[in-house]
Amino acid sequence: MRELEIPKHVAVIMDGNGRWAVRCGLERTAGHKAGEKVLMKWVRAGVHLGISEMSFYTFSTENWTRSPSEVRFLMNISKQIMRARAPEFLELGVRVKWVGRKTRLWKSVLSELEKIQNLTKNCTKMTVNFCINYGGRAEILDAVTKLVEDARAGRFSGSKVTQKQFEKCMYSSSMRPVDLLIRTSGEQRISNFLLWQIAYAEMIFLDDAWPDTDEQTLQRCVNDYNLRTRRFGAM
């Protein structure tokens, strides 16, 4: 039997927290709480499977349009998670990185993110990117802006920008291309997530709401990924 190929970078759109909570007769925020526990299950499963990098879409640049109380809840839960889960990330050997735009993001959230990034910077088992205040278009625009600034300041010359130079200006210059993108809860769209990095990603759309998934769900997705033939534009 062929050995299972493990995708190096798995990106996850954890959709359906709100609908799950409403279905259970709970507040939408209870869905995010349940979602956080599931996120940790996926992180543990990712380490166990030998995935090198996982990216989670936790708050998009468009999520600011949600009700002020839900935005507040999501900002606060982000802080709590970074604080409470730090020992577990360390123990698992997981390096935590924040990927996103600074503008508008709560200073207290940024400060917790800086702390956990610092604490886990030498962890090598897996990298977990928390995409908070993240938008794919914003990331591309911010990279272009940085390139223009670099050119104006004389730090960049030449008439053509290479892929490598462009990627260096992105939020996480070391992020690998996404091999597998998973979205839960029945929606089949990208919603502005990692637009540049998913160019050749395999995609899996699941009907289950995020809180209804677990370690086995990730294992099944990896099995499914192994049934795909990736050609990257070749024959």
Ligand code: FPP
């Ligand atoms: C999408 O479900 C989920 C989110 C916008 C937030 C996800 C956040 C967590 C799982 C908490 C963990 C946070 C961190 C920082 C680790 P939805 O609310 O759009 O669900 P719906 O489509 O059913 O309304």
